[in-house]
Amino acid sequence: MTREYPKPLLEVKNKPIINYIINNLNSVKIIDELIVVTNSKFIGRFRQWKLRFKGRKKIxxxxxxxxxxxxxxxxxxDINFVLRNRRIKDDLLVIGGDNLFSGNLNEFINFALKNKPNTTIGAYRLKNKNDASKYGVLKVGRDHRVVEFKEKPKRPNSSLVAMCLYYIPVEQLSLIGNYMKLNKNKVDATGKYVDWLKKKADIFCFVFKGSWFDIGDHKYLAAANKDFK
Structure with a gap:
């Protein structure tokens, strides 16, 4: 769908997806800089977008x-690339650029701060459990800890799925590099990192309300244009 055009710049109701994400981030006071990672093929398009976009935070x-x-x-x-090249020494909020959601990020971050130094992931409960087979499926305990994670199971046992949304405390940033050294062939899907991390440390889960669209193809883009609020 996006060989010649980056997903974050696809428009939903006449506005790029990335604009919705940043507008949601504007209300989060503890975030002082937004880092947008792309490739050499699309960097020019993002530069054009940045010239037009009027935001409150440094981009x-x-x-x-x-x-x-x-x-x-x-x-x-890409996360590891930013960590190495920007020498980040602070907590990191990671949001996939094709994630369109209306949930409250302040609530998510407040929850994540209470569960430091552990990582917190954002999740969403789908209406149809069968649709969960396209995502990473979560099982969560009463204390909001992730007790099971399965990447794209054929027969999902839950409708709770992981969004590409993570709060990574500074204490766990080094684990990204450790994972990269051990799993060089498993760096594309963030769910594989979640599965690896779960065996080493507690992971907490925050379930978002509202609407969520993972813009993976034209069908979901059309659905977002119709139903996103």
């Missing part, structure tokens, strides 16, 4: 220096 564009699917770093690889 930094990062080119991960890749040009195709063959040499792409993957989602975890």
């Amino acid at each position: 930094t564009l990062v080119d991960d220096r890749t040009k195709s699917n063959e040499d792409r770093l993957g989602a975890i690889g």
